[in-house]
Amino acid sequence: MSPRGVAMPDVRERLFAAAERVLAREGPGALTSRAITAEAGCAKGVLHAHFAGLDEFVADLVLDRFAHTARSAEELAGRAGAGTVAGNLCGVALALLDSAGPTIAGLAMTRPAASLRLRRALESGAPGFSAVQESITRYLDAEQRLGRVASGADTSAVALAAVGTTHHLLMTGWSGAADPREQVRGLIAMLASAAGAAGSAGSASGELPAVE
Template structure:
């Protein structure tokens, strides 16, 4: 337990990671300021020293994870011509699905103040689904120019399908629902096949 007055490096990330563990282990009903700080091993007042309250904390957690995924998507151009198109798309889609996970994203939507803060931040340009979609479109355009994607493929529509489906799965994830990761893998395989892109299985057989 960190004593009062002692600075802790990366305290926001420490609290975010603690919240994710509480959610994974005990579910949304157990997520309280006390539970988060206890899991993080810090003083009870630390969360409120960095956030106005639990709603702000939840919204900022989702925004932080979205930003991390957006950075991963921005790195897609560096993978042009490497691996398979399907594999590269799948990696980004799964990263987006894990950007806070269905439980965290769903929690934000059930807390009106957190949801409003999240929406306003995204409208103001915070990295989110739109920026990931743009990165995927740009990546697919580059792969198309290299001939690894069929000429005439509507790359913007493929990117929208990937991001839109992942968004849907994030917002509707609940206990007992089908595994969202398997659904994402199936979607990517379908889109890659329709776009004439090599699949991982095909590449493995080359």
């Protein structure tokens, strides 16, 4: 445990990672300020020194994970022409699904103050689903120019379907529910095929490129 008065580097990330471990191990009911700081190995007051309370902490955790995925999605257009269209899309969709995880996102939805803070932040332009959708559209446009997506395909509609369905699975999942990843893989394979993506048949079912 960090001694009193000694600054901890990356304290927010340390607390966020600790919260994710508590949720994965014990579920939403176990997530308290004390459980988080104990898991992080720091003093009990550290969380409240950086956040107004647990609601703000939960909302900021979700926003942080969404922002990380949005930054990764910005790099998607650079992958145009490499791998398969379905595989590249699936990597981003699964990263978005894992960005907060159904348990964390569901927890935010059950805490009105956290949910309100999250919604206001996204409405104000915080990176989230819209940013990922825009990045996917740019990527598909790039693949279209390379001839790997059909010239008549509606790239914005494909991006909306991919992100919208992933958003639905994320927000309606719960701890212990069936893993939605196979549903995401099936959807992306279908969308890639409908968009006339080269080599799309079955291309979302194997190993997928990691989104760092």
